[in-house]
Amino acid sequence: MTGSFPGYARPTGRVGVRNHVLVLPLDLVANSVVRQVKRRVPGVATVELPFQPDPADPVVWPPVSRTLLGYLTHPNVARAFAVFATDDHGLVAAARAQGCPVEAVSMAQLGGLARTVEVLALQAERALGEAAAAPRQPVPVAELVVGLECGGSDGFSGLTANPALGVASDLLVAAGATTILAETTECIGAEHLLARRATTPELGERFLRLVHAAEAEAMTLGVDIRGAQPSLGNIAGGLTTIEEKSLGCVHKGGHAPLTEVVAFAQRPAQRGLVFMDTPGHDIEQLTGMVAGGAQLVVFTTGRGTPTGSAIAPVVKVATNGRTFRKMQANMDLDAGRILTGEASLESMGHEILEKLLAVAAGEPTRSEVMEESEFALFRGHEGAWPL
Amino acid sequence: MAAVARGRALRIDGRDNVATIVEGVAAGDVVDVDGGVPVVAVEAIPAGHKVALADVEPGGQIVKYGEPIGVATRSIRRGGLVHVHNVASQRGRGDLGR
Known part of the structure; x- marks a missing residue:
């Protein structure tokens, strides 16, 4: 594999695959500002908050603040504007301390909604021009940090797209890059396979405790996890139990050693294959991995999940030809060709890697073309789980 | 005599007692198993779903990827559909009060 691709070198030493201008709300009331700025300046990347972040909440604030800070400091972002009512809760200073060019946009200081939209639209327009003029250079x-995700899994996920993605993950790791496997509940029944690959016995133990905490949470509810795991869609696709789903799911991580276990939206300190504690919910997981620094995400899907991120390209890989053809406008690659013998796991793995490098160099993914952009905040279980 | 329809299934590991059906099969179809011997489907099995490669007694393990994925809740015949109606998960079962 070539050691470089045309990207954006950041002052922080990290590299971007896109040069987005991000307008991020830090308060619910800032959603309106963001929405109106996006209407005026369609080129900006935006997300909207699903609930009000509360710095006084010891459980919810840590994952939420990590998510917001992870977006403000994301390497795919050339310049970020943080929009808030009166208080940014220290997030702008924290982002700047990392060397990231983040502007604080206070609605109270600017004099309310209309004036904030007016000023911000002008600044965003100018920032977009600068970002568009910045040349790519070899990085x-x-x-690279690549998120590994599966959603709408079916009976073929563990046979085609996931093991092929595992081949790509191993190639990335061999090149010195980082890949993030996530979804703690989707490790139930397969945790021993990953724990065995941990670089230290302590790390393996920590990972096992984490998965068992996820299982115990389901148990203490006095119910059977099967109501949601596997989901009705998974079952219709041929998956029978959570064990079966998990065993197919962890194939995305290939065979590389597990080097680190991080909390939701936490940036990995190690390279190689890293596990992030996230819920199984597709959008929360996607948001967590992107906030943790993933510049790219590969999303395998059996049933056909259309989703994307405002700031990170998502490469969609269908697990079977039927879904690929049915949702061709949303899909980048067809791993169903492994079933027909047109491709092997190895060749498909290389194809995924080539696609990733092309996308890293600027080729738009189907999710970017379709302008699929989802965002969620995870309320977390800070302190309750053994991380 | 009409030719018997043939299907195809994928067995991942030599220890597996199930294989994944590639294109849906009907009862009576002969299913060629990559990594195993052919089996006759005793009922319709949709694409992506599992066919039993051996008879399994209630309580017997279902093995895929060389790993246990659940336990049979009733007798499963070789060639039968293996799914939620005859297999139960052994994990995350708060209802079992273990």
Whole structure:
């Protein structure tokens, strides 16, 4: 594999695959500002908050603040504007301390909604022009962080797209890059396979405790996890139990050693294959991995899940030809060709890697073309789980 | 005599007692198993779903990827559909009060 691709070198030493201008709300009331700025300046990347972040909440604030800070400091972002009512809760200073060019946009200081939209639209327009003019330059593949995700899994996920993605993950890891496996509940029944690959016995133990906490949470509710795991869609696709779903799910991580376990939206400190504690919910997981620094995400899907991120390209891989053809406008690659013998796991793995490098160099994914952009905040279980 | 329809299934690991059906099959179809011997489907099995490669007694383990994925809740015949109606998960079962 070539050691570099045309990307954006950041002052922080991280590299971007896109040069987005991000307008991020830090308060619910800032959603309106963001929505109106997006209407005036369609080129900006935006997300909207699903609930009011509360710095006084010891459980919810840590994952939420990590998510917001992770977006403000994301390497795919050339310049970020943080929009808030009166208080940014220290997030702008924290982002700037990392060397990221983040502007604080206070609605109270600017004089309310209309004036804030007016000023911000002008600034965003100018920032977009600067971002568009910035040239790409060779940056190391080893600086890539790639999120590994599956959603709407079916009986073929563990046979085609997931193991092929595992091949791509192993190639990335061999090149010095980082891949993030996530979804703690989707490790139930397969945790021993991943724990065995941990670089230290302590790390393996920590990972096992985490998965068992996820299982125990389901148990203490006095119910059977099967109501949601596997989901009705998974069952219709041929998956029978959570064990079966998990065993197919962890194939995305290939065979590389597990180097680190991080909390939701936490940036990995190690390279190689990293596990992030996230819920199984597709959008929360996607948001967590992107906030943790993933510049790219590969999303395998059996049933056909259309989703994307405002700031990170998502490469969609269908697990079977039927879904690929049915949702061709949403899909980038067809791993169903492994079933027909037109491709092997190895060749498909290389195809995924080539696609990732092309996308990293600027080729738009189907999710970018379709302008699919989802965002969610995870309320977390800070302190309650053994991380 | 009319030719018997043939299907195809994928067995992932030599220890597996199930294989994944590639294109849906009907009862009586002969299913060629990649990594195993052919089996006759005793009922319709949709694409992506599992066919039993051996008879399994109630309480017997279902093995895929060389790993246990659940336990049979009733007798499963070789060639039968293996799914939620005859297999139960052994994990995350708060209802079992273990």
